[in-house]
Amino acid sequence: MTKSTRYLAFGSAAIVVFGLCTGLVAYYGGIPSLTASRVGPPELALVPADASIVAFADVRDVMDSELRQKLREALPGDQKKREELQRLTGIDIERDIDRVVAAVGADAEHSVVAFLSGRFNPTQIESLARQHGGEVVDYGGKRLIRGMRPKHPDNHSVATARVHGTAHAAKADVHPHSGDDSPALAFIEPNVLAIGAETAVKRAIDTQKSGQNITTNGDVMKIISSVATGNNVWAVGRMDHFVSRLPQEVAMRMPPIQWFAATGRVNGGIHASLRAEAVDDQAAENLRDVVRGGLALVKMQSADPKMASLAQSIRLEGSGKTVSVSFTVPAELIDLLLAKGPRGLVQN
Amino acid sequence: MQDSIRSTISNTPQHTAPGFLYSAFRVFDFSLSQMLWSRRTIFMLLVVGVPVVLATVVRLIDQLSTSAMQVNGVAMDGPAIFGMMIWMFFVRFSVPVLSIFYGTALIADEVDDKTITFLFTRPIPRGAVLVGKYLAFLASTLLVVLPSVMLVWLLVVPIRGTLGGSFIPLVKDLAILAAGFAVYGAFFAFIGAKFKRPLMIALFFVFAWENAALLFPGYMRRFTIAHYLQGLVPHTMPSDSAVTLIQSVFQETPTLGTSLFWLAVIWAVFLWLAARVVERREYVLEQ
Numbered sequence: 174m175t176k177s178t179r180y181l182a183f184g185s186a187a188i189v190v191f192g193l194c195t196g197l198v199a200y201y202g203g204i205p206s207l208t209a210s211r212v213g214p215p216e217l218a219l220v221p222a223d224a225s226i227v228a229f230a231d232v233r234d235v236m237d238s239e240l241r242q243k244l245r246e247a248l249p250g251d252q253k254k255r256e257e258l259q260r261l262t263g264i265d266i267e268r269d270i271d272r273v274v275a276a277v278g279a280d281a282e283h284s285v286v287a288f289l290s291g292r293f294n295p296t297q298i299e300s301l302a303r304q305h306g307g308e309v310v311d312y313g314g315k316r317l318i319r320g321m322r323p324k325h326p327d328n329h330s331v332a333t334a335r336v337h338g339t340a341h342a343a344k345a346d347v348h349p350h351s352g353d354d355s356p357a358l359a360f361i362e363p364n365v366l367a368i369g370a371e372t373a374v375k376r377a378i379d380t381q382k383s384g385q386n387i388t389t390n391g392d393v394m395k396i397i398s399s400v401a402t403g404n405n406v407w408a409v410g411r412m413d414h415f416v417s418r419l420p421q422e423v424a425m426r427m428p429p430i431q432w433f434a435a436t437g438r439v440n441g442g443i444h445a446s447l448r449a450e451a452v453d454d455q456a457a458e459n460l461r462d463v464v465r466g467g468l469a470l471v472k473m474q475s476a477d478p479k480m481a482s483l484a485q486s487i488r489l490e491g492s493g494k495t496v497s498v499s500f501t502v503p504a505e506l507i508d509l510l511l512a513k514g515p516r517g518l519v520q521n
Numbered sequence: 522m523q524d525s526i527r528s529t530i531s532n533t534p535q536h537t538a539p540g541f542l543y544s545a546f547r548v549f550d551f552s553l554s555q556m557l558w559s560r561r562t563i564f565m566l567l568v569v570g571v572p573v574v575l576a577t578v579v580r581l582i583d584q585l586s587t588s589a590m591q592v593n594g595v596a597m598d599g600p601a602i603f604g605m606m607i608w609m610f611f612v613r614f615s616v617p618v619l620s621i622f623y624g625t626a627l628i629a630d631e632v633d634d635k636t637i638t639f640l641f642t643r644p645i646p647r648g649a650v651l652v653g654k655y656l657a658f659l660a661s662t663l664l665v666v667l668p669s670v671m672l673v674w675l676l677v678v679p680i681r682g683t684l685g686g687s688f689i690p691l692v693k694d695l696a697i698l699a700a701g702f703a704v705y706g707a708f709f710a711f712i713g714a715k716f717k718r719p720l721m722i723a724l725f726f727v728f729a730w731e732n733a734a735l736l737f738p739g740y741m742r743r744f745t746i747a748h749y750l751q752g753l754v755p756h757t758m759p760s761d762s763a764v765t766l767i768q769s770v771f772q773e774t775p776t777l778g779t780s781l782f783w784l785a786v787i788w789a790v791f792l793w794l795a796a797r798v799v800e801r802r803e804y805v806l807e808q
Contacts, residue, residue, distance in 0.1 A: 178554040185664040192671035193692070199685035395686050399598050 213394075213401040216274040216288040219361055219377045220387040224284075226277040226410030227387060227397065232270045232291075234405040239441040240507060247511040263294035276387070277410070278373065286369030286377055288361070295360055302358070312359070313378040319357035319371050396434050396450075406437035412449075428463070429456040431494075442507055446499035457494045464489055464498055541652075544645035548653025549660070556623065556661045565619055565662070569669035572610040576676040583680045599680030600687045606673055607694050611666070612754055616701035617727040617747075619662050624709025625719035627654040628799060637804055648796030655710050655792065662702050667695055697753045704746055704788045711795035714802070746787060749780040 174182075213229065220227055235241060245252075259265045270291040278284025299309060299318060307321040357371035361381060367374045380386050387393055393409065400407040412430045432450040437443060451457035472484045487500040539547070556562070579602060628651060631637035640650050670691075678687045712726075713719040734741040735748060742748040752775045775783075 174550055175554045175558075178557055181557060182660075182664055185668045188668035189671050189695075192675055195675070196684050196688035196691055199683065200688040201685070391683070391686050394683060398682055398686075 213397050214272055214274055214290070216272070216290055216365060217388055217397070218384075218386045219288055219365070219367065219381050220274065220276040220286075221278055221284075221376050221380045222385050222387055222390045224276040224278050224387055224390075224393070226275075226408060227393065228275045228408035229401070229406070230273045231405035232266075232272055235439050236267055238405075238439050239504065240439050240443065243507065243511055263297040264291075269293065276373075278376070283370050284373045284376065286367055286373035288377070289366045289368065290364060291366075292364065293360070293366055295363075298358070298366075312375055313382060315359045315361060315378050317357055317359045317371075317374065317378075319355060319374075321356055392432075396432055400434050400436045400448075404436040404438050406439060407435065409434045428460045429453075430460070441504035443502040444499070445502075446497060448495060448497040451494050451496065454493055457496050460496045461489065464496060468498075539645055541646050541649050544643075544649035545653040545656065547645070548640075548650050549656040550653075552654045552657035553660055556657050557664070561622055561626075562661070562665070564622065565665050568615050568619060569666050572606055573669055573672050573676075576606070576673040580676045580680065599678040599682035600690070602680065603674055603677045603682075603687065604690070606677065607670070608754065611670060611694075611698055612701065612751060615666060616698060616750075617705055617731075619666070620702055620705035620709050621720065621723040621727060623658040623662060624655075624706045625713035625723050627651060627658060627710050628714045629719055632804055641804075647800045651710060651714060651796050651799045652792070655706060655795070658706055658710075659702055662706075663699060666698060666702070670695060670698065693753070697750065700753070700784055701746075701750050704750070704784050704791075707788045707792040707795065708746060711791040711798065714795045714798040743783075746784070749775060749783045749787075752780045753777065 217227070255266055264270065270289055272290045273287055274290075275285070275287040295316075299307075299316070302318040302321055303309075305321045307318045310317050310319065355371055356368070357374045358366060358368045359374050359378060361367050361377060367377050369377075387397075393411075396409045397407075400409060410433055412433060416424050428449075429452040430449045431452055434448045435445070436448075437445045449460065451460055468484075468487055468489060471487065487498065490497040490499070628637070631640060641647060674687070674691050675684075678684055678691075708726075709719070709723050712723050716722055731745045731747045734745045735751075
C-alpha cells in the first residue's frame with residue numbers, strides 16, 4: 174500500500190469515525206448544541222421531559238406583525254387594559270415580553286406552567302403578589318411566590334411549615350389537594366418568569382437543576398423540530414394522555430391519534446396548519462377520508478367568493494401515518510373583517 | 522554419492538506456496554492503490570460528490586431562508602431530505618453503478634491489459650487473485666462512498682432535525698450500503714469472470730431486469746438483489762417518477778431476516794462461483 178493510499182484511507186476513516194462519534198454523542202444527548210435543544214426556544218430546558226403538550230408563542234414577532242398593528246387600530250379599548258396591567262405588574266405586554274413557552278404535564282391541570290421570557294421588575298411583581306395574599310418561599314434556591322388566593326384554614330399550618338423548609342422537604346409535603354394546585358410564580362432566571370400551578374413551577378425548578386428536560390425526549394423533539402422554524406406560534410402534544418381522561422363514550426369516537434402539531438404564522442394574514450400522527454397507516458387513511466369529506470362539504474357551501482378563497486386555501490396533505498390540514502387567512506380578508514365585521518363576509 | 526545428493530536435497534530450504542487468505546491479502550494490498558488512483562476513481566468521485574454539493578446548497582438555502590423547504594408543496598425537514606438522497610443517489614444509483622464498473626472489471630481489466638498471465642504465474646491460488654481484488658474493490662468504494670454519506674448527513678439532517686434522532690437510521694444506511702456493495706460486487710465479479718462482455722450484461726441486469734421485475738407484483742422480484750436490499754432501507758421510498766410510483770405501490774417488503782438471509786446467500790454463492798470460474802477458466806489473450 175502506497176503512502177498516498179494510506180493517507181486517503183486514514184482521511185476517509187477519520188470522516189466516518191468523526192460522524193459516527195458525533196451522532197453517538199448526540200444520540201445520548203451529550204452535546205446540547207447538536208441535539209434537539211438547539212431546536213426551539215431555550216426555555217424548553219425548563220419543561221419536564223414527560224410533558225404532554227408544549228406550546229410556544231413568539232410574542233415579540235406577533236406584536237410587531239402587521240396583523241397586530243391593524244388590531245391595535247381597530248380595537249382602541251385594548252390599550253386601557255394594557256395600561257392597567259402595566260400599572261399593576263410593571264409589564265408592558267407590547268414591549269416587555271419576548272416569548273412564552275407553556276407546558277402541560279401528564280397531570281393535566283395540576284401541571285400547567287408557562288414561562289414568560291422578557292424584561293420584568295421582580296420587586297413590583299412580588300409586592301403585587303403579597304397584596305393578593307401571596308407569600309415568598311425559597312425553593313431550590315429560587316424565590317417562589319405562592320398562595321395568591323384565599324387560604325383554606327387547613328392549609329395554613331402546612332404552608333407555614335414549608336416557608337423555612339428545604340426544597341426536598343417542601344416536595345415531600347406535597348399533597349394533591351393541600352394547596353399545591355394554587356397559582357404560583359418564580360423567577361427561574363432574571364428574565365424568565367414561570368407562572369402556573371405550584372407543583373408545576375416547583376417541577377420546573379427541579380427540571381432546571383436535574384437537566385432532565387423535554388430536549389432529552391427524542392419523540393417530542395422530533396415533532397418540535399419540524400414546527401419550530403418559520404412559525405411564530407406552535408403547539409405539539411401527545412393525545413393518548415388525554416384520551417384516557419375522557420369519558421369512554423367520547424374516547425371511543427376519537428380518531429386514534431398519537432401526536433398532534435398545530436402551527437401558526439402571523440404576519441399580515443394568518444397561515445395555520447394542524448398535523449396529526451395516527452397510530453398506523455390505516456388509521457391515518459381513515460382520518461384523511463373523514464377530513465376530505467368535511468373539506469368537500471365546506472368548499473361546497475362556500476358560495477361567497479371571499480369565503481371561497483379561504484375554503485380553497487384549505488389543503489389536506491400527508492402520507493403514511495401523517496395527516497395535515499393547512500389554511501391561509503389572507504390579509505385582505507382580515508381587513509374586511511376589521512372594517513365591516515362578520516357582515517363584510519356576507520354577499521349583498 | 523546418492524546419499525550425499527539426498528542429504529543436499531533434504532537440507533535445501535523448502536518454499537511452500539502461501540495459503541489462500543495470505544495470497545488474497547497480498548493481492549488486496551497492491552490492488553487497492555491501483556484501484557484508488559485509477560481513472561475510474563474520478564468517475565466515482567463525481568458520483569459521490571454530487572450529493573455532497575447538493576447537500577451544501579440545500580443547507581445554504583435553508584440558512585438564508587426563513588421558511589421551511591418545500592418539495593411539491595410539502596414542507597421537508599432534514600431527515601426527510603436525507604432519506605430521499607439516500608434512496609436516489611446511493612441505494613438506486615451509486616451502489617449498483619459503482620459495483621458494475623468496478624466488479625465487472627476485476628478480472629476483465631487484467632485480461633484486456635494482458636497482465637493476467639503475470640498474476641496466474643505466481644505460486645498462489647487463482648481464486649485468491651479474484652478474492653483479493655474483490656476486497657480491494659470493497660475497500661476502495663467504501664472509503665469514498667461512506668465519507669460522502671457522512672458529510673451529507675452532517676449537512677442536511679440538522680435542518681429542522683436532530684443528529685441524535687437520525688443516528689440509528691444513519692448506522693443502518695451505512696450498513697445497507699456496505700452490504701449492497703458486497704453483494705452487487707460479488708455478483709458482478711462473477712459476471713466479469715464468466716462472460717466476455719460483462720459490462721453490457723451487468724447494465725442490462727440493473728437497469729432493465731431489476732427495474733422491470735420490481736415494477737410488477739409477483740415472485741419475479743425475488744430474483745433481484747434490489748428487492749432484498751431496498752427492503753432494508755429505513756426511509757420511505759420516494760415516488761419521484763412514474764416507474765418509482767408504481768414500484769412504491771407494488772412494494773412488497775421482505776422481512777429483515779429474509780432480506781439478510783438471501784443477501785448472504787447471493788453474496789456467498791456468487792463470490793464462490795466467481796473464484797471457481799477464475800480457478801478453472803482458460804483465459805486466451807487476444808494478440
